[in-house]
Amino acid sequence: MELEVRHFRVLCAIADAGSLHQAARELGLAQPSLSTQLRRIEQALGGRLFTRGHTGCRPTPLGRLVLSRARPLIGELTALVTEARAAAARASAGPRLRIGATASRALPGWLRRLRSRVPAAEPSLQMDASASALLRLVAEGTLDLAFVHEVEGSPLRVPAGLRLRVLVEREPQFVSLAPDHPAAARSEVRLAELAEERWMVDSTVDGEWDALCRVLREAGIEPDMLHGDYLTAYSLAATGEVVTVSQPTAGPRSDLAIRPLHGDPIGVRLLLAARTETDLDRGYPELADAYWEVAHQAPAYRDWLSRAPEPSPAALFGPMARTVPGPAHLTGQVPDPNVRVV
Secondary structure: OOOOHHHHHHHHHHHHHOOHHHHHHHHOOOHHHHHHHHHHHHHHHOOOOEEEEOOEEEEOHHHHHHHHHHHHHHHHHHHHHHHHHHHHHHHHHOOOEEEEEOOOOOHHHHHHHHHHOOOOOOEEEEEOOOHHHHHHHHHHOOOOEEEEEEEOOOOOOOOOOOEEEEEEEEEEOEEEEOOOOHHHHOOOEOHHHHOOOOEEEOOOOOOHHHHHHHHHHHOOOOOOEEEOOHHHHHHHHHOOOOEEEEOOOOOOOOOOEEEOEOOOOOEEEEEEEEOOHHHHHHHHHHHHHHHHHHHHHOHHHHHHHHHOOOOOOHHHHOOOOOOOOOOOOOEOOOHHHHEEEO
16 A cells, blocks of 8 residues: 555544544544554554553554654645645635735725735725634645734734734724713723623623623622623713723724723734735735824824823824824834734
């Protein structure tokens, strides 16, 4: 019998499962069929690869040798297939740039800029509330870029080999509440003023629920939390039923008051992820332009930025240049420290 990669996958599955019965279930095979395959592989390699006992299957010295060579081989083949599929998808779609993102007001401006540049890129967009899910799609080659946010205190699960570039090191999260709420009369809101309020948060957003619970408890408030998507949360906040976390770039609304929280207790890091630095360069400048454009348009965030420590963000609010940076201490404009391989 001539050995194939699928045979080595079988060996790794047996070793990882520790028993033929469990490995057969994970591979979707009948146990007798898996036992037959193992015997044929052992005959081809010239010796027993596993010993069986009451505690399951354990690799023999020959089995450990074969496994030590098989695992890197399978890993390399998986990477080859992923890159080949990504390259084939790019070739069949022409210059299409496959983008994933969590929710952001910067997205329309980002897509518009990508379409208008020379040479133009025709982007496709896939939205997901889970940043970790989008990062997996980039690692698998399904997406070229993902614009995601990482909630402070809840690190994302970043697949090995991805490159990350920081757009904003720490973006403060604001609060949305009814315009007639007593706290809305002030330029910033203290958590104590919201101690009796119910909060609505989308628990499918990685880390957001835990972060808010942690911040409220640190302020001595036992959180009263409701799950709901943010479209519902904003509608209920407008009627005074709940308060909710808000991105600072949220546009002004007559039925909502968007205010910073005193001390900025909740923060997120905004990241662009790709498999290569070349892919990052394909989307980062336009994303930075689009983000700081909507930051300029959001009154509460613009006021917050004007009070931010040096360097002064005054240049942000002049005529919009091709690349409009935010305050340097907030952005990922310094190349080397902010581009890393995970």
